[in-house]
Amino acid sequence: MYSSNLIPVENALKLIESVKITLKKEDIPLEEANTRVLAENIEVLIDVPPFDRSAMDGYALIAEDTVMASKSNPIYLEVIDEIGAGSVSNHTLSQGHAIRIATGAPMPPGSNAVVMEEDIEHLDNKIKITKKVAFNRDVALKGEDLKKGEIILKEGQILDPNHLSVIASSGYSRVKVFKKPEVGVIITGNELVDPTTNLEPGKIVNSNRFALKGLVEDSLAVPHIKHCRDDLDTMANELHEYAQKYDVVITTGGTAISKGDVVVSATSKLGEVLVHGVAIKPGKPVGFGVVNNKPVFMLSGYPVAAAVQFDIFTRNYILKMQNIYKKFDLIECTAGDDIRSSKGKCNIIRAKLEEDRVYPIKTKAGINKSAVLSNCYIFIDEDTKDIKKGEKCNILKYSSLKVFE
Structure with a gap:
């Protein structure tokens, strides 16, 4: 059940990080290794060039x-x-x-x-x-480029075409990399349907399907997506299956306390709920649990909130599973307009950075187009009051979330 006793974002992140990350490796053909994370040191096997x-x-x-x-x-x-x-x-x-x-x-x-x-x-x-x-x-001269026996690349390197060229020149046709996490995404909601212009009464397009697929792929992982109706037994069966098959499970919807919100109950039935309710806006009903020793991220049904929750709680976890440790640094900026803040919560506000000023996108909660009207988040911590025009604030550019900027 969703609790009114919200925990701070920092505490939620610590609980998530307490669930051990397993790094899996695989040996793949070199031509498939672009954007993969190297899982071995590359020792040059031949002199390059091999002759003068x-x-x-x-x-x-x-x-x-x-x-x-x-x-x-x-x-x-x-x-x-x-x-x-x-x-x-x-x-x-x-x-x-x-x-x-x-x-x-x-x-x-x-x-x-x-x-x-x-x-x-x-x-x-x-x-x-x-x-x-x-x-x-x-x-x-022989060995002028690469000398036999030298270590030219080290484990943890994210490979690009230039790295692949050097690895090939070093004598390798295959390479060991960290396995891409297989991520099972379960989207709940009886009201959700595939994209159409002929919506029946009470139905809404399942946009989370496309957003979550892209977000998982941005994290260099492999998404497997299904739609589940709002039924506890059905949800429990689907969650059990996905926790058996995949490395991570992400759900959307079914995290609050209204009738039909079954994700948290299913997770509790099959495993353990570690987080349910975080002092964050948007997306306070976010949850996290463990089923079959697999992490389960329970995100909101609203696409706007789900995207924020993914960026704050899920993205880095999936990256770390691939031995990618990326720090998302906040940068200081000047507010181009007044920014309202909800007391006692970490406020994450979509905004538009223009030159040296940032402007909050002023829309109602759940307005999906705010994502395409903005290019950054404004972060306001739990103890900060409203920010006035001309005052300093902290922002995170969307571009900095990408592994490849």
Whole structure:
């Protein structure tokens, strides 16, 4: 049952964090690893490049042959071979000779520098050089990029395309990552229907289905969503099934005390309710429990409140299950308008940040479009009174909630 004795947000978070997070790992093909969290250190298995190679299209030569080269004293080298990328030369370069070479091709034995195509003049089978070429000029040395045995990436790194390139170059075709949590989402409400323009009396579109799917995916987890009618036995059966199959369960609706609000009762029947009622606005009936050793986040049915509750109580938990520890920092801003606050509650107000001023979105509770009219939350703690225009307040940008900003 929902209690009028609301607990502070900080206490609720501590109770949620007391439920142990299990980190699961899996081995996957490298091509599937973008945005995944690395679950092992990457030790380079091969030198990169694996041989000295040309960094330019030009001519491999012996640098010492060009020491005296100048416009008034040009040096002429005989071209004895040509190497394309992926090919090698059977010639060992000797004094007075050069080999035409493509970018990325292995340096022929005896050579130690490359002169660019633009810096020479062709004369039949010879090249004319009019300035000194430095030792190892335009040569990528063996192991210069990655050295066999070095640790190039560490566990906990969120992988992006550049990381995947380095891992592949290091000799890996598969990689160990933290498993994406499988999140079961149960949306309750006899009144909910799929999107339509022909609503029957008393029915409303199930928008939470789409919002929660996106929020779970934003947390890099995998959502599994179903709609459940407002019946205690049905809810208990669905919750039991989801707590068996998935790593986390999220419900919406059924957390207050009105007839038909069955989620908290079902959770209590199957497991334990640790939180029910938090001093937060919106969304005070939020709940949290454990069923089959799986965390169960009981969010409000109102989409506006459910989104706030997810951001405050659920998002970080799911990220931590993947070894992602992201701190959501509040930043100080100037109020562009008066901001009303409910005493004794942590007020989280949708707002619009414009340059250096923030403006609260003034709508009634439950107005879903406030989410798209805003770009940040204003946070007002339990002990802070109303904030006047021009005073300082703390905000959290929506963009900072994302794993990838």
